Amino acid sequence: MSIKGTDSGRRICQVIELKANSLEEYKKIHAHVWPSVLATLQRAHIVDYSIHFLPTPPYLPNGEREGVDAIAGLLIATFKYVGDNFDEDMKMVAGDADTLQWWGITDRMQNSVVDGATGSKDGPWWFDCDEVFRFEG
Incomplete structure (x- = not known):
């Protein structure tokens, strides 16, 4: 992304x-993000950063659950x-080390969910979503 x-x-x-x-561990470490990691985000001009959790629903519309039980949901x-x-x-x-x-x-x-992704350090790891609507009232 440029x-x-x-x-x-x-x-x-x-x-x-x-x-x-990993849900509980993820929440636990994000309650105490390392100050050096936060400082790096600031140096990179990133502000207003938040992560939300969307649990995997206990049902799926088509009834299929293959692979779904392996994930807690989406970040x-x-x-x-x-x-x-x-x-x-x-x-x-x-x-940054x-x-x-x-x-x-x-x-x-x-x-x-990025095709071919191997890790954060190797390129796109999180999937970039297209913005389809914004209202700034």
Whole structure:
């Protein structure tokens, strides 16, 4: 994803699956995110970052559950990028030692829905969602 200076202030939404056995641990570590990881996000011009959890429903409309029991649900992340060079800022984040260690922990709790994804440090891990509506009243 390339965001140029004219897109400063752009909101980004991403999703990823959370493994069924990881919900409580994921919540626990995110209640105490490492200060160095948060500082790196700030240096990367990321603000207003939140992650929401959408549980997998106990039923599916077509009745199929193949593979569904392996996930707790979806993690939905939203944030605003307020810098001038998204790609460079993301390279800086990906080069931060503490962030790489954090991703090593959190990636094990997730299943990417990006085709061919192997981990946060190797390229797209979270799936980027297209914005279809916004109201700023």
